[in-house]
Amino acid sequence: MKNIIFGLLLLAAGNIYSQNSIKGTVVNDENNQPVIGATVQVIKPERNTITDLTGKFIIENLSDGSYDLVISSLGFGTRTIKIEIPLDQDLVINLSPTAIEMEEVIISTPFHQLQSENVMKVERVTMEGLQRTGGNRITDGITQIAGVETVTTGSSIGKPVIRGLSSNRVLVYAQGVRLENQQFGDEHGLGLSSSGIESVEVIKGPASLLYGSDALGGVLYLNPERFAPADSTVVDGETSYYSNTEGFEANAGVKTSGDKLKFIFRGNFASHVDYETGDGERVTNTRFTEYDFKTGLGFRNNSYKGDLRYNLNSNTSGIPEEIGLQSTSRTKLEPYQQVANHILSFDNSFYFEESSLDVKLGYLFNNRKEFEEAHHEEETGEEHEEHENEEEGPALEMHLSTLNYDVKYHFPDRGKFETIIGLQGMFQSNKNLAEEILIPDATTTDVGILGTTHYHLEKVDFQAGLRYDFRRISAEAYENHEAETEVAALDRNFNSYNGALGVKVDLTSRFTGRLNLASGFRAPNLAELTSYGSHHGTNRFEIGNSALDNEQNYQLDLALEFRNEHFEIFTNAFYNTIKNYIFLDPTGEFMNEDPVFEYQQNDAELYGGEAGIHIHPHPLDWLHFESNYELVIGKQENGEYLPLIPAQSVLNTFWVELPENDIFKEGYASLSLKSVFEQNRTGYFESETSGYSLLNAGLGTSVILDRALLDFRITGTNLLNKTYISHLSRLKPEGIPNMGRNIILSAGIRF
Missing domain, CATH: 2.60.40.1120 (Carboxypeptidase-like, regulatory domain)
Structure with a gap:
């Protein structure tokens, strides 16, 4: 060594x-x-x-x-x-x-090219752009990207859905390392705050070549904010008020850079009460509190770049079950969960004469606790009270520790060839510290070897790669005390070969086509292999299947794009076939008063696509109109539809850049309408969902004040106060609507 x-x-x-x-x-x-x-x-x-x-x-x-x-x-x-x-x-x-927006370098693909030069299409949006239309939380903002939606539980919990695939089928990267935080469960959020995140990149489709297991459906890649420019210091702060949840959020950061050394620190705090529907009723126990701290230290010289970053996110969220107690209290009401997420990452790049070596290391610690009901709600006449007993310990507590590594060597360019080989993997352990057990004490070992190359010609680019992965899962036996059943120990090995082949062709100077064929895989997770018991967060009794095999998929993507000085138009089509798709199947029985669901496998297919247009007529470059359409259809081999498939939707956005002068700059105004169609292609235990339309608007500007910039922003979501239920809401079975009108007022300062 x-x-x-x-x-x-x-x-x-x-x-x-x-x-x-x-x-x-x-x-x-x-x-x-x-x-x-x-x-x-x-x-x-x-x-x-x-x-x-x-x-x-x-x-x-x-x-x-x-x-x-x-x-x-x-x-x-x-x-x-x-x-x-x-x-x-x-x-x-x-x-x-x-008039086209300025392109940035794409980080989530290995050759770090502009999107217009990428063989694989990657969607990139800035958090600033998402916040202008009300996407203050990551999972809210990404739904503005065609083909991307969110499975939600109330206002604080959301998981990304890419072309109909979610949970462990979508991999999330933060600070350059894969996020591991018990993401098998859709009843808790990402464990991340949008504070301190600069941009979001989305790979739609299998990305196992680059990221291994769990990237079968795609990747959500979160880029942290950059350090300050050399020899400068930047200080900023912002506060926001949310009318619907009577919520407030405060955020402040400082970053300073010398010629070689760089430092950054940011803190964020948010608190919200139960949200209100369009009918004026508050959804009981959707209140939450979150604090988030991020810090980083960087070093740059001609032959080395190093970034050491740490993030602590702590979220206390209620687990909603009904519309009952009407309260604007911020006091914890059981059942609730506390999730603390720690991410420590160390990103190193060594630059040699013609080649380079990237070494990324990450340590993640996730502490998840759930507290069962010990509070009682009583109703006397028209008054409602919350009674809090002495708090007991958590009914569930899991500690997940993960060590990630990612090593890539970039060979010297050989003519028009760029080639990379890499080694990735993780060591992971899960430990239970409370009586209730969702998944057993277990260890997971992952290792993957990859090679990929890019070949560039004047009008044609090719990219290809191969990868081999091995995963071992070892779980201890455990006993479910409620069902008086012992679940056997588990020791399984999984492996898979995967590849990708793509071509980008500049058919004309303005017309580009991309064709990609890729395979992906996902090893079954601990919940799918070993569950046996009531899961109170989902109101189900889940039974795992220790004989499950890998999910394996193959996806074909076709993307066409035309752009000139007046408009851009794009269309994407995909066909995705999945072998051994894992799903929960209701048995019709009940255990502990909960319906019983068993994990099963069947072949499945998903197909559909996205289309859109962006008009920016020259010379009226300040005027913009965008329209995006998305469609996903998911079926099992037996013809039954897959669950949790988003409905068709159209998002129309009209926005203008306001004129700048010596006082005002960066001004904008926006108006958007998202129309969601009815969803009648439903899974076996799902009900159909009616269509709806949501009107949103935003207005903002920055005011120059001596050496400072004052930022002001007002955003309104669901302005017509529509009462609706999203097909991807986990509160849908209880008939609980989503959030009604919400006005967000924000003010900030930058030095």
């Missing part, structure tokens, strides 16, 4: 003896005028600067070799160019004006 580290240091040190600089000018392609404030970024090693008043820039201390430059500026199309250092002369880079 010492020899390996010593060798890496020698390779890195070899770069310091041949230092160069990149000098150049960025100009407007139409009039040859300088572009002021354009960002010029070197991808590896990560370095960036901005152009001065004459459009010039310089990036120093770079070794000999090949580099990718990304040049971007608001109002211009983003460009990527490849250069060889040392340079014979200064660069002159032309940017073309455009």
Whole structure:
């Protein structure tokens, strides 16, 4: 091990003896005028600067070799160019004006390209953009992306659904490491706050090649906020009020950077009472409180980049069961859950003369507690009271510890080829500390080996890869005291080979097509293999199946996109076949007054797609109209429909960028209407859901005050106070509607 580290240091040190600089000018392609404030970024090693008043820039201390430059500026199309250092002369880079939003580098794919250059289509949205339309929580905001929805339990709990697949079939990445927090259960949230998250990337479709098991349906990749630019300090704060839940949220952060060292810290606190439906009734025990802390330390030089980050998220949420007690109290009301999520990540990149090595390490600790009913609600006349007994210990407590590792070596470019090999895996243990047991004490060991390559031609790009995964699950025997039944110990091995092949073709300068074929897999989780007992969060008695096999799928994607200076139009179609799809099947029996469900397997298929248009007529670049449509149909081999498949929907959004002056900047106004069709393609134990439409609006601006920016934002969701029930609401069986009208007032300051 010492020899390996010593060798890496020698390779890195070899770069310091041949230092160069990149000098150049960025100009407007139409009039040859300088572009002021354009960002010029070197991808590896990560370095960036901005152009001065004459459009010039310089990036120093770079070794000999090949580099990718990304040049971007608001109002211009983003460009990527490849250069060889040392340079014979200064660069002159032309940017073309455009109304299309500025592109960013995609992080969730291994070659870190712009979306327009990616063979695999990846959706990317900023948290700022989501918040403008009321998506203050991650799981609310991502529903604005075509093909992405959320399974919800009240206002605080949500899990992403990508093209009809959710729970363990969608992998979530935070701080560059896979999130492990008992995600088999849909009755608790992600364990993450939107505070301190800069953008969200979504891979729709199997991504097992890059991420292994549990990425069978796709990946939700959350990018943390960046450090401050070199030699600068940024301080900001914001507070928000939510009318529906009488909620408030406070958020503050500070980040400072020198030439090499960087530091960041952010804290967030939120508190909400029970939400109110469109009928004016509050849904009992949907109150929640959350606090979140994030901090990070970074180091950059010419041969190394390191990011050490830590996140603590603690959420106390009620478990709703009915519309009963009408209260605006914030006091904990049982049953409720407390979930603490710790994420420690260390992201390292070593840059050699022509290659690089990425090493990501993560340690995650999830402490999940559930408290059963010890509070009693009494009704006397018109008065309601909450009586709180002395709190007992949790009925359920699970500690999940996970160590993740992800190592990727980027080979030197060979002509038009880029190649990566990688090793990924995790060591995980689950331990129960209370009487109630959902899943047993167990350990999981994961290891995966992958290789992928990208081949670039002038108008055609190919990408292909192969991967092998091995997973071992060992679980101890346990006894269900209520049913007086002992569940046997388990020791199972799972493995799978997977691959991906894709092509992107620039059919014309404005018309692009992508065709991707990929396979994915998912090993059954502990709940599916070993459950035996009442799950109070879902009001079911669940029985696992220790003989379950891997889920294995194959998905074909076709994506077409046309864009010009006036509009963009896209259409995506997919067909996804899944072998050994795992699902809960009702037996018709009851145990402990709960209906009994058993885990079964059957082949299944999902198909559908998304289509949309974005109009931004030139020269009215401040005016935008967007419309997105999504459709998913999921069936078992026997013809029965799959459960929890989102209904068809159309999202129409009209927004304008308000004029800027010496006082006001970054102003906007938006109006959106989401129309959800009725869902009559239902699973065996589901009921049909009526259609509905939700009207949302937003208005915001920033005010320049000396050296500070004051931010003001007002957002309204469900403005018509519609009473409706989402097909993906876990409160639907009880006939409980979703949230009614909600007005969000936000004010912040930035230095």
